[in-house]
Amino acid sequence: MKKISFLLSILVGTSSLLVNAQTKPTWNEIFARINKEVQENSNAYTSLKIASETIGHRLTGSANGKKAEQYAYDLLKSYGFTQLRFQPFEVESWSRGSLEVTIGNDVNHLQTIKSVSLAHSPVKVDLTLEVVDMGNGVEEDYATNPGKVKDKIALVYLGVLPGSKPGTPSLHRSEKTAIATKYGAKGIIVINTPPNGVLLTGTASVTGKLIPIPAVCVGKEDGLLLKEQLTKGKLFSHIKMTNFSGLIKARNVVATIKGKTLPNEKIVIGGHLDSWDLATGAIDNGIGSFSVLDMARTFKKLNLQPARTIEFVMFMGEEEGLLGSRAYVEDAVKNKTIDQIRYMMNYDMSNDIKGYSTSAEDSRELFTSIGAIAHSIDTSFSNLFRVGAGLHSDHQPFMLQGVPTGGGAGGGLPKNAGPCYHADCDVFSLVEENGMKNTVRFGSMLLYGVADANEIKSKHFTDAETKAFLIKNNLKEPLQIAGEWRWKD
Numbered sequence: 001m002k003k004i005s006f007l008l009s010i011l012v013g014t015s016s017l018l019v020n021a022q023t024k025p026t027w028n029e030i031f032a033r034i035n036k037e038v039q040e041n042s043n044a045y046t047s048l049k050i051a052s053e054t055i056g057h058r059l060t061g062s063a064n065g066k067k068a069e070q071y072a073y074d075l076l077k078s079y080g081f082t083q084l085r086f087q088p089f090e091v092e093s094w095s096r097g098s099l100e101v102t103i104g105n106d107v108n109h110l111q112t113i114k115s116v117s118l119a120h121s122p123v124k125v126d127l128t129l130e131v132v133d134m135g136n137g138v139e140e141d142y143a144t145n146p147g148k149v150k151d152k153i154a155l156v157y158l159g160v161l162p163g164s165k166p167g168t169p170s171l172h173r174s175e176k177t178a179i180a181t182k183y184g185a186k187g188i189i190v191i192n193t194p195p196n197g198v199l200l201t202g203t204a205s206v207t208g209k210l211i212p213i214p215a216v217c218v219g220k221e222d223g224l225l226l227k228e229q230l231t232k233g234k235l236f237s238h239i240k241m242t243n244f245s246g247l248i249k250a251r252n253v254v255a256t257i258k259g260k261t262l263p264n265e266k267i268v269i270g271g272h273l274d275s276w277d278l279a280t281g282a283i284d285n286g287i288g289s290f291s292v293l294d295m296a297r298t299f300k301k302l303n304l305q306p307a308r309t310i311e312f313v314m315f316m317g318e319e320e321g322l323l324g325s326r327a328y329v330e331d332a333v334k335n336k337t338i339d340q341i342r343y344m345m346n347y348d349m350s351n352d353i354k355g356y357s358t359s360a361e362d363s364r365e366l367f368t369s370i371g372a373i374a375h376s377i378d379t380s381f382s383n384l385f386r387v388g389a390g391l392h393s394d395h396q397p398f399m400l401q402g403v404p405t406g407g408g409a410g411g412g413l414p415k416n417a418g419p420c421y422h423a424d425c426d427v428f429s430l431v432e433e434n435g436m437k438n439t440v441r442f443g444s445m446l447l448y449g450v451a452d453a454n455e456i457k458s459k460h461f462t463d464a465e466t467k468a469f470l471i472k473n474n475l476k477e478p479l480q481i482a483g484e485w486r487w488k489d
Contacts, residue, residue, distance in 0.1 A: 022369040022453060030304065031373050031445045037298050038441035044294035045433040047075060048287070052280040052428040059277040060317040060324075061093035061248030068273055069251045072314045075293055076255045080300040083256035087313075089327035090249050092209055093320060094119045096201075096277070097242035101189075101216055103131065103226065107236045113222055114197065116278070118173065118190065118215035119320060120205035123245050125214040128238040129153050129186055133230045136161055137176035137190075138169055142183045150184035153237050155226060158200070158217075159193045169474075172392055175481045177204040177215050187214045187239055191223025194419030201276050202422045206482035208321020214239050250274075250316040252324045255296055259309040259451070266309045266340045267451045269295065269407075269443075270325070271347040272318030272394055278424040282431050283417045288347040289314055291439040298444050306452035308342065315394045318348075325394035329401060338401055342456050345407045345447060346395040352435035353442050354410025355384025359399060359469070360458035363406065370449035374442050381442055384410040389473040400470075400484065402461035408443050411435065 051058075051071055058068040069086065076084055099117045102110035107128060130152045135141040137156025142149065160170050171179075173190055180188045192200045197219035204215035216239065218226070229235055253273070259265065271288035275281020296312040298304075317323025332338040356367040364385060371383035386409040395405040414432035419425070450456065461469060467487050470476055479485040 022366045023373065023449070024452065024454070027370075027449060027452070028373055030448060031377060033302055034298060034444045034448070035377050035441050037302055038294070038437055038444065041301070042294055042437045042440055043297055044290045044436040044440050045431065047293065048282065048290040048431060048436075049428055051290070052282055052286065056280055057277040058273060058275040058281055059095065060250050060274045060320055062095065062277070065250060065274060065316065069253055069314075069316065072253045072273055072293060076253065076296060076312070079297045081255040081296070083258065085254050087252040087254050087328065087331070088249060089252070089324065090247055091317060091323045091327070092245060093248040094210070095244045097244060099216065099241045101237060101239050103235055103237045105229070105233055105235055110236065110238055113218055114199065115216045115218050116199040116201050117241055117243065118177070118202060118204035118217055120203050120209065120211050120245070121214045121241060121243055122210060122212065123243050125239055125241045127186060127214070128236060131155050131189065131226070131230065131235040131237050133227055134180065136164060136168055137179060138171055139179055142179060146183060149180060151186055153187035153189060153239070154180040154185040155189045155191070155223070155230070156180065157191045157193070157223070169477070171478060173202060174204050174206045175478050177211060177213070178206050178481050181211065181213055185213060187237070189223070189237065190215065190217045192217055192220050195220055196419075197221060198419050198423050198425065200422045201278055203320055205321060208323055210245055214241055250324065252316055252328060253314040255312045257299055257305060257310045259307050260305045261307045263309050264340055265342050266311060267343050267345065267447065268311050268313060268341055268398070269345040269347070269447055270313035270315050270394060272316070272324070273314040274316045274319055276319055276422050278422070279426040280428060281426055282428040283349060283413060283426050284421060285318070285348050286428070287431060287436055287439070288350045291350065291436050291443065292347050294436070294440045295444045295447060298440065304448060306448055308451040310447065310451050318394050322394055322396055326397045329397040333401065338403070339460060341398065341403050343450055343458070344395055344398040344403050344405045346393055346405060347407050347439065347443065348393040349413065350408045350411070350439050350443070351413055352411035352438045353408030354382045355386065355408070356406060356446050357386040357409035358404065358406035358458070359387070359389045360404040360406070361387050362457045363404065366450065366453055366457065367406070367446070370446055374445050382410065389469070389475065391475060391478055400466065402463070402466045404458040404460075408439055408446070411438070
């Protein structure tokens with residue numbers, strides 16, 4: 001699930017912040033060592049290449065997914081980790097089977113259209129129904145004519161259509177599917193936004209469980225043509241699909257460095273190891289998860305032990321509903337260790353970072369102080385500072401428990417990889433080694449600084465503070481759609 005831009009830019013820090021009470025004199029030397037080690041010996045690019053070539057996709061619950069879990073575990077073990085474990089969890093999972101989608105103005109003469117199933121569609125579908133254009137697929141598109149889509153197939157645009165009313169929300173595909181279902185749709189066709197017929201997969205479920213209607217994606221050009229045809233007359237579609245769904249076992253991989261002086265305070269840093277199955281998931285989220293693995297390697301190689309405990313976590317099941325991070329947080333709540341987590345840092349499609357992001361405004365001084373040292377080492381790091389919040393990645397379960405979240409900011413995806421998001425072109429040839437190195441070295445500096453700081457001003461939000469924070473960041477509506485808004489207004 002993903003991937004709304006995590007944070008909004010509000011400040012660019014400068015090296016003038018280098019002298020700051022938040023920093024320690026030792027950090028300059030330690031950050032310089034981190035920089036040298038990563039520049040000379042980073043294994044992020046190589047290990048991702050090997051995984052892409054020998055494992056392939058990393059779909060949760062699949063044989064490949066299990067291979068990826070073991071690969072990450074063995075890699076961390078080879079780096080010298082002894083506090084290393086699998087965190088198993090059992091969840092409902094989904095995998096695609098067959099799909100045929102045909103469309104036309106005559107139910108007896110329908111033409112095949114290139115398409116791909118969205119995850120958590122039903123296990124068996126065979127239906128023929130009228131298609132209706134529901135615009136952006138947001139609540140307003142349905143409320144003006146609530147019965148328009150009942151017992152029909154909704155056609156919706158994935159993002160926000162050009163020329164839409166200012167302020168139109170850009171909802172996740174799962175949220176658009178939930179709204180269509182609410183108004184009685186029996187199926188949904190989602191139009192992808194990149195050009196050249198790129199198809200997107202990903203979950204259409206806000207809960208990580210099966211949805212009651214089939215959801216498919218078509219390419220931009222085909223989808224816009226359907227919209228045009230609907231202005232001239234009726235269209236019908238036959239959707240026939242089979243899928244698999246059932247309980248599966250998966251494992252997060254957790255490696256720990258115990259804190260030197262504050263071992264009961266914990267910094268969690270992670271990225272999701274799993275990917276969709278149309279390609280090898282090199283960008284989503286190979287560049288993020290394998291960068292975190294190399295941060296772990298760097299800490300062990302340099303024998304770094306900051307004040308607080310660090311847990312490096314490879315989450316599985318992110319793509320199918322944040323399953324691994326939810327399991328991690330649920331265990332922490334159950335074991336009453338959630339309050340020990342002082343920060344969660346998430347690296348999801350992070351590349352060539354130029355600054356730091358956080359959900360906590362009161363981390364500004366600490367983060368920009370760390371960034372000022374990084375800038376003094378390499379001026380390509382601009383010390384951008386971003387604050388805000390979004391959904392649909394592994395930080396979300398932590399954030400909903402009031403835990404401050406953050407990570408890298410700035411940079412950009414390599415080789416114009418954005419159109420390949422969740423698509424069959426998300427392959428290793430898109431990866432750039434230097435971008436991964438930059439994420440590793442500057443991300444490691446942030447991690448060490450936060451884990452070693454004399455004080456972390458950002459505290460856990462209370463329940464009331466969490467509610468106010470989510471409302472401020474316009475997250476109430478999507479959380480309500482997902483059934484995760486726990487407050488009664």
